Amino acid sequence: MSTTFDPPAEAAAAAPVDWDRASRDNVPGQPDIWLFVLFETLVFAGYFGFYLYNRPRHPGAYLAAQQELHLPLGIVETLTLLTSSLLIARSVEAARSQQWNTALRNAYATASCGVLFLTLKVIEWISEARAGNTPISNEFFSYYYFLTGLHLLHLLIGFAFLGVLVHRLRGPAARSREVIETCGVYWHTVDYLWVLIFALLYVVR
Amino acid sequence: MRNAIDRRLLSAWLVLCALTLLYLVIDHSTADAGETRRALITVAAVVVSLAKVRIIMREFMDVRHAARWLRGLTDGVVALVAVALIGSYAAGAAWG
Amino acid sequence: MRRRDGELLLYWALPAVLGVWLSAFLLFPGFTRPMSPAMSADAVAGFYRDHVWRIRASMIVFNWFSVGLIPVLMLIVLQIRRMGHRTPILAYCMIGCAAAGPTLFLTADLFWMIAAFRPERDAGITQLLNDLGWITFTCGVPFLIAQSVFLALAIYLDRLERPVFQPWVAHFNLVVAAALVPAAFAGLALDGAVAWNGLLSFWLKNAAIAVWIAVMWLVLGRAMRQERAAEAPAV
């Protein structure tokens, strides 16, 4: 199981074979992060399952509460995160071909999209709360604040991963393909969890 | 080589955005919609979002090039989530 | 070499802390003749009204000195680190008990203090606060029991030629742990030996704690002297 462990940074920098695209029939990032994101996806599926199970029991109440959400705002948020995903994928690709500056630029752009999403989310929360829709207003908004809040927490953790990514891209000694890809995998997970939450909260009837 | 990868990432992103905008088309004034219609919209939304998840995994997360076990595992998880979500909705509609 | 400045100061501070404890113990009328759990709510409320100043004063003093045993526990931890173990696990166990045990005593103290804050309160509420205080105080033995057991294990596992503590200290700790056991069951009886004013749950438990502190203080002093004597040529 030695592949499970983060190789020493110097070894990664010293071994150019680590960056070889030919060795790509492997796993992007640490296999460990995959276990984490897939496990976390299943836990989220549990939350979604309870939401979808309870929803048809009071369809009218849910539908009425759902009308209070702004679908266009949700779509803009989704597009923001999808763009951030594209940018970090490009960052990881650039790192693979050792174009460090391109990789760094894309990483910073990813973080900007993340901040934009965060801002939009907080604005959305404030406007919902001003309209009188709080976590205890009704079941729908309980789920709304719970799912969006938990997702936002994952986004904040994602900033920690982005910090590691930038740190790894900047210092030649710290560059490790495995860690860089791991950060990408985590960020994409934040993205696709939002894709699911968006569909469930804004679109599902 | 680089350009080919960039183009592929970009087209994946375009498909994802198009699928997102598709939601705008889905009827928004469903206050008086029937049960069947609501269920149809729900299932469609879940399926479209899971398709997007799979595209993100395959293209952005590079599962496309990954080892067989990872490809199988991610697809398995997506399928499991699909079954769980649609199943819960159906169960809620049937027994709720 | 470990720095030892001030260890003797911490060591000799214990008699002073004990003196304060003893005076607070005697000041609290609920300890000199332990309050019976069978007292009615009105009797409990009356007790707090009659003795409000003695209760408040004793609880404030307990509040100040409730964690006073921790420095000596830390000196014991340092002696455990000196033992012939391979890992610091048992020392960590002792640190864990030292963090949790006094917290329980402090919590009990707070319940009694709240009860004495407004003695004119509804008698049922005063009785409830009094119950919570006594249960926390009497049943709050898990970390004291564990502490003695951990110390005994540490001594048994000490593989030094000249052990830090003699084996009898380990046996003694197990006896103390056994003496604390009945107090854990104080919730089961409103009168008798196991009730929180009973022979086992009050007198045996508190006597065992007092004897433990006294004996451990003496053997700790001896172990510290031996440590200094052994290291003297190196200084």
Add this chain to the structure above:
Amino acid sequence: MSSAQIAVERIELPADSPARRPLAKLAWHWRNNPKRELWLAWYAIVAFYQMFFIVFFLITRAQPPGKPWWNSTQVVQWFDQMHNGLLWGFAVIFLLGGMSAFSTALIAYSMRRMSVSPAFAYSYLIMYSLAAVPGMLLLCVALTAGALRPDRDPELIHAIFDLAFVSFVGTMGVFLIGSVIWMVAILLDKNRVFPKWFAYLNLCNALTEVVIAPACIFKRGVFSWNGQISWWLDMVVFGIYTGAFIGQLRTMILREDVGTGPLPDAAPRPAADAAVPAGAAA
């Protein structure tokens, strides 16, 4: 210091030893096994979690918790039904609850074995030792007080009931930060003490402490303290996490060489070979 001065023995019981019977074997390990402190702690953890399960789920039936939407009468009925179970069960906790220190100590030791600052181990040690009081013992004290006098004013019994369960679910911070501390230590560690996936599993466990937070607000529904999300789903994650960490600690002890460098893989070789260079380095 002193531990390094002792020669490391072989762990395996010699095949020709007369001590093959269970009790004699145990005595042999007590005297000779160089990892005896680690194994002692590990078996105590297994025993502690079994005891915890038996007391909380079977004897007191305080888990799954009583319903947060009950009125005073229903709460009094619950206390009446559970009366003996609550008093006896929590007496067992008051007796043996201190064993939880073994778990905290072994986990703190695992962090000392890593290549990270001792600050991680000490932070975890203090957080989890402290957490035992509000996170477990306060519930035991409150429910004992509730069961002690069934004739108490129902409103007061209701308040005790709330005190018990809100203190049990409301002490999220210490467990959350504690798990994150362990996670960060594992991610930074270069001694390969634990695999990285286990670090991420710590994050999953920390996130359940966030998910249970709404239980301090909601009196009914999936987010209440007995809700499908805040209790049942969290319990599944916690169960998986507990099983994983007990298993990982066992693997760590099997690989342990009581040294300081990277932890060797679990090879069927005696500990003596691995520990020699580490002892020399110390």
